[in-house]
Amino acid sequence: MDLGTLKESCSQYNNPSKVKLTYGTAGFRAEASLLPSTVYRCGLLMALRALKTGGVTGLVVTASHNPVEDNGVKLVDPTGYMLDQAWEAWANKLAAADDEDGTCAVVQELFQVEDIPYGSSTVMLAHDTRPSADALVKAAAAGVAAMGSLPIACGQLTTPQLHWMVRQCNAGLKHKEKAYYEALATGYARLVSGHPAPSEGLIVDCANGVGAAKLQVLADRLAPGLSAELRNTGAEGLNDCCGADFLQKERRLPAGFQDVPEGARCASLDGDADRLVYFQRRGAADEVHLFDGDRIAVLAALLVMDLLRSLITAEQPPPTVGIVQTAYANGASTAYIEEKLKCEVRVTPTGVKHLHAAAEEFDVGIYFEANGHGTVLFSAALVQRLHELGDDSGPAKALLALVDMVNQAVGDALSGVLLVEAALRRKKWGLPEWAALYTDLPSRQLKVKVADRSVVTTSHAETRVESPSGLQQLIDSAVAAAPSGRAFVRPSGTEDVVRVYAEAATQSAADDLARLVARHVHSIAAGVGLSP
């Protein structure tokens, strides 16, 4: 590495705004004009990460479900998972460097502390549909190139597609975008073969995001096996009154859905297609019945357990199945999983990296956040066993089809659609049967603006407040007074707010509980951390 050349390159991407961005729940996210220096430095970082690991890494320029003016980066390790958490501190340190000297100093420190070999590596780059993408991808590529490494521009992709491609590439498997569709489509076809398609097609809200074009390719590939009508597929209006995040937070019909009939089976992706929810119009107004990530997890568990039940042989221990949720999971879903499915539930802090890690501890780890991000992971040992059972076993073949169809790197709305459609089809179910599994407890989410959200710290997978002192006791007494009440608060990792979640036996009790807890957060946290 030539320090002079590196310094020259870094000086092109200094941070004139002096706004210091930090790695949030899933990477960096901010108003797009603030991002070039951070994205450039993420290019440096991922080239170094690739050198350190000896694999290919990835970087996606996206701000997911945020408004179109924002952008961000998501970073992909050679496993296809998110960047190793231990390296988030390096990402922050690089992002905080004042100028080219500061940036070069962090790079040198990284080489030394992480004992990184000199050489050349490869970083795959992708982006969503935002107008700010081109300049930011250029910044990322410049960062990779400044380390003497090779940036590979993969163009517009959904976030999960790039995760999938990086994973496949490092496993020495077919990893082009075409191979992605091939894997998902053939997996789906094998899984539903012999199970007739429902008479009604699916209507999908694509959030005017990158998922629209990609789902269209998949649907064309599967036609007539998957009948899907795509809406909100435009170049304008990204995440604007549409998309999975809108559905989950607002619980009302997205733009462009006013004419759908009451019973129609609808789904919604977010802007970078790593979240999925299903929904159904309810009543005349724009109210919806939401089928969130918790419900998708339950459906996935039913499918997996049905197949495993017919697979299990006496001589071998049964595969372990676990469902991983966060505190946001509706209490009714948790009760259903534990009491009816008799399946183990793990609760982790919010953020895919936490859920994913916990899911890896099972032979089949099903993880979903209520917001619709999740997937089903299969252990290498189970996959090997399924291959051994091979062609003689229908359930083994179906499970292997599931392994191909369900993105093993990260939650993926496109493979999620196929998962839900296949599970419903195999059970001959429509939305009513799926809805009837359990009834969600009424819930409410609020956000509270405070001077500094970091004054709120939590423990026990975000279910208890550690500081400011006294806040947890107030939450406890508010919860005790609400019928079937539960509430928690946590600082957001993506917005400058503290989030409040409450659920209770009735909607008005959940609303009251959320409001009361929000007031407590406001009064206790507002003064903490403010200079006198």
Ligand code: 16G
């Ligand atoms: C990010 C996370 C998502 C989490 C959300 C929470 C990933 C890939 N995405 O979107 O898992 O639910 O942040 O946002 O990890 P919050 O911290 O603002 O509540």
Ligand code: MG
């Ligand atoms: Mg997203």
